[in-house]
Amino acid sequence: MHALIQGIILGVLTAGVYALMASGQTLIFGIMKIVNMAQGALVILGAYLSYQLFTSFGIDPFLAIPITTVIMFMVGVAVQLVFLRPLHSDDRSQLSVLVTFAVALLVEGVMSVIWSTSDRSINTSYANASWTVLGYQITLVRLWAFLLSLLALALLYLLLNRTRFGRAVRASVQNPESARLLGVESERVAAIGFGLGAATAAAAGSMYGLLYPFNSGSHYDLISRLLSIVVLGGLGSIGGAVTGALIISVSSAVVASTISPSWSQMTFFVVLLLVLLVRPRGLFGAAVRGAI
Amino acid sequence: MSQRNRLRFMGAVGVSLASAVLVAGCASGGGGTGQQLVIGASVSLTGDFSDSGKAVQRGYQLWADTVNATGGILGRKVQLDIVDDASSPTQVVTNYQNLINKDRVDLTFGPFSTLLTIPASQVAKRYGYAFLAPAGGGPKMFEQNLDNYFFVQPAPTIQSGDVFAAYVLSLPADQRPTTAAYAELDDPFSAPIAENIRQKLEAAGIRTVYKQVYPSETMDLSPVMGAVAAQHPDLLVGGTQNEDAYAQVKSLVQLKFSPKFLFQSNGANSPLEFPDKVGSANTEGIMAPADWFPGSTATGSADFTAAYVKRYGGSAQSVDDSSAEAYAVGQLISAVAAKTNKIDNPTIISALHSGSWPTLLGNLSWSANGAPHGEFNLVQWQKGKLLPVYPPSVAQASPEAPRPNWAG
Numbered sequence: 223m224h225a226l227i228q229g230i231i232l233g234v235l236t237a238g239v240y241a242l243m244a245s246g247q248t249l250i251f252g253i254m255k256i257v258n259m260a261q262g263a264l265v266i267l268g269a270y271l272s273y274q275l276f277t278s279f280g281i282d283p284f285l286a287i288p289i290t291t292v293i294m295f296m297v298g299v300a301v302q303l304v305f306l307r308p309l310h311s312d313d314r315s316q317l318s319v320l321v322t323f324a325v326a327l328l329v330e331g332v333m334s335v336i337w338s339t340s341d342r343s344i345n346t347s348y349a350n351a352s353w354t355v356l357g358y359q360i361t362l363v364r365l366w367a368f369l370l371s372l373l374a375l376a377l378l379y380l381l382l383n384r385t386r387f388g389r390a391v392r393a394s395v396q397n398p399e400s401a402r403l404l405g406v407e408s409e410r411v412a413a414i415g416f417g418l419g420a421a422t423a424a425a426a427g428s429m430y431g432l433l434y435p436f437n438s439g440s441h442y443d444l445i446s447r448l449l450s451i452v453v454l455g456g457l458g459s460i461g462g463a464v465t466g467a468l469i470i471s472v473s474s475a476v477v478a479s480t481i482s483p484s485w486s487q488m489t490f491f492v493v494l495l496l497v498l499l500v501r502p503r504g505l506f507g508a509a510v511r512g513a514i
Numbered sequence: 515m516s517q518r519n520r521l522r523f524m525g526a527v528g529v530s531l532a533s534a535v536l537v538a539g540c541a542s543g544g545g546g547t548g549q550q551l552v553i554g555a556s557v558s559l560t561g562d563f564s565d566s567g568k569a570v571q572r573g574y575q576l577w578a579d580t581v582n583a584t585g586g587i588l589g590r591k592v593q594l595d596i597v598d599d600a601s602s603p604t605q606v607v608t609n610y611q612n613l614i615n616k617d618r619v620d621l622t623f624g625p626f627s628t629l630l631t632i633p634a635s636q637v638a639k640r641y642g643y644a645f646l647a648p649a650g651g652g653p654k655m656f657e658q659n660l661d662n663y664f665f666v667q668p669a670p671t672i673q674s675g676d677v678f679a680a681y682v683l684s685l686p687a688d689q690r691p692t693t694a695a696y697a698e699l700d701d702p703f704s705a706p707i708a709e710n711i712r713q714k715l716e717a718a719g720i721r722t723v724y725k726q727v728y729p730s731e732t733m734d735l736s737p738v739m740g741a742v743a744a745q746h747p748d749l750l751v752g753g754t755q756n757e758d759a760y761a762q763v764k765s766l767v768q769l770k771f772s773p774k775f776l777f778q779s780n781g782a783n784s785p786l787e788f789p790d791k792v793g794s795a796n797t798e799g800i801m802a803p804a805d806w807f808p809g810s811t812a813t814g815s816a817d818f819t820a821a822y823v824k825r826y827g828g829s830a831q832s833v834d835d836s837s838a839e840a841y842a843v844g845q846l847i848s849a850v851a852a853k854t855n856k857i858d859n860p861t862i863i864s865a866l867h868s869g870s871w872p873t874l875l876g877n878l879s880w881s882a883n884g885a886p887h888g889e890f891n892l893v894q895w896q897k898g899k900l901l902p903v904y905p906p907s908v909a910q911a912s913p914e915a916p917r918p919n920w921a922g
Contacts, residue, residue: 225744228769229737236734340565341757343764343791350767350793350920361736361768434733435760435791439562443731478737479744483728484700486737 268427573840799917
């Protein structure tokens with residue numbers, strides 16, 4: 223029972239970080255109908271940037287988030303302008319999988335050259351601190367990461383639902399042609415949207431670097447998990463990404479701690495398959511799609 | 515083309531071909547008859563194994579420079595022909611075929627990792643080359659039964675944890691752990707090491723309270739370590755590589771569970787990376803296997819350490835094991851030449867199959883399939899240093915047991 227409850231606690235706290243990563247993924251799909259295979263690589267790039275700011279300048283990874291998100295926003299915009307905008311709109315969804323995978327490999331190569339392939343880890347003074355509550359350990363970093371992820375997701379929600387840009391995004395998602403006729407610059411929205419997706423990857427990357435050792439190849443394991451989360455939650459739905467992250471993170475942590483870590487990895491694919499059998503568009507895909 | 519021009523053209527072609535043959539002959543060292551002893555090696559300078567590959571390259575180069583400073587091997591200067599295989603098992607085959615058939619190297623040294631050494635050793639076998647490799651100790655390597663292959667480490671990789679089992683079983687009954695947990699990475703160089711230990715400890719009555727294998731893509735080991743902590747074992751064996759070794763320790767610290775004995779098959783034996791990843795204070799008391807360690811009194815170890823630090827900087831503590839293992843490959847070539855007064859592949863193969871050969875990893879000898887006969891040393895982190903603690907013949911400090919609680 224102790225292992226089960228500890229597993230649930232760990233799963234819930236970790237879910238926040240995955241939700242943040244996946245929200246960028248689902249945002250990009252929602253705006254551009256692009257499955258961004260580079261999201262995992264962008265998360266790891268965010269972790270490296272945070273690592274560099276910490277080791278070179280002593281900037282705390284949480285405090286580094288405003289810096290890394292701005293940098294990664296610009297990287298995201300550049301990726302959209304250089305690699306995705308030239309794609310013909312009819313083939314964009316299919317070709318984007320290949321193009322963004324190529325971007326992931328490019329980012330991985332650049333990271334390997336700059337930081338080598340050695341494992342890195344961001345070790346702050348509080349990296350291993352935890353609170354004991356009723357005999358269970360609440361890891362400080364995971365708790366902060368969870369809270370910060372909720373804050374970032376709330377800001378993203380406000381941006382999309384309470385701002386002019388958000389209205390433009392939602393209009394583009396619901397009906398691109400009509401939005402264009404009404405003066406929405408869809409290409410500009412797409413570039414900013416991709417930039418925002420990359421910015422969420424940066425924020426999540428800072429926290430990822432605090433939680434786990436990482437290297438330039440870490441994104442391969444990450445991307446399958448992120449895709450599972452967004453498909454489970456429903457492509458294009460931020461609420462779905464949060465729910466998907468919660469389900470996948472808690473189920474895999476509970477299975478790992480009570481049954482076997484070998485089954486843990488498979489658990490979320492089983493959950494995914496079961497959900498898709500009942501709801502082919504994911505948990506929130508049908509209801510929320512088009513409204514983000 | 516006129517008759518005169520044709521003759522001039524053919525003459526020019528003939529002279530060019532003759533020159534090319536002459537130049538090629540000089541460049542290749544004459545396949546063993548020239549002044550230089552050309553040794554070819556494919557090393558992972560890029561890709562997944564590039565960090566270890568570069569360490570291997572440093573070891574090879576350091577040995578070559580050392581022997582060249584004293585006149586070379588039997589009067590022949592050593593020239594290394596090192597090419598990058600990008601950590602690819604396909605490229606490594608192409609590289610050795612080129613080194614042997616095109617560059618016509620005199621000898622070959624091995625690459626890094628069993629994954630690459632298996633196909634590379636087959637190429638070397640086809641052409642009758644001795645194949646000494648600093649990495650390539652997985653079971654599949656020895657199942658090939660190649661008589662030209664020599665794994666230059668004290669023992670096959672999966673036996674590297676046996677020294678820990680021997681240490682635990684050497685403890686008086688009242689100091690021995692009574693319960694043990696095993697968390698093993700699903701990897702041919704990790705889980706089998708832990709399994710070997712488990713069989714020995716179970717046979718001695720140490721009860722297994724947890725045993726799980728986790729897939730290599732497991733990013734978060736906290737749930738696994740949480741399950742370990744719930745069982746409160748005296749001893750934890752981590753069948754690990756690097757990344758998961760760091761994650762295990764970090765998770766244990768966060769969960770505030772500190773086993774009295776903690777052994778990790780890999781990761782914890784990295785003198786620079788491990789304290790950097792888990793925090794220096796949290797390394798105290800953790801044990802790992804090692805074939806070489808700073809301060810070793812084995813043959814040539816002090817010279818190697820001094821030369822390494824002089825050439826590459828840092829301190830003795832920062833020397834990578836892979837560099838020491840690569841250097842030992844060269845030491846064996848020097849030793850064969852000194853003993854037989856010959857340096858060719860058949861001589862190396864027959865010589866190394868008999869007797870024991872001194873290196874900085876200790877005295878090495880091999881079975882017919884290239885599996886070494888020795889055993890690893892047990893090292894332990896004590897006050898920020900990785901020190902050999904078992905067997906007593908190499909120990910520089912007494913084992914610290916039980917280990918202290920985490921520093922946090």
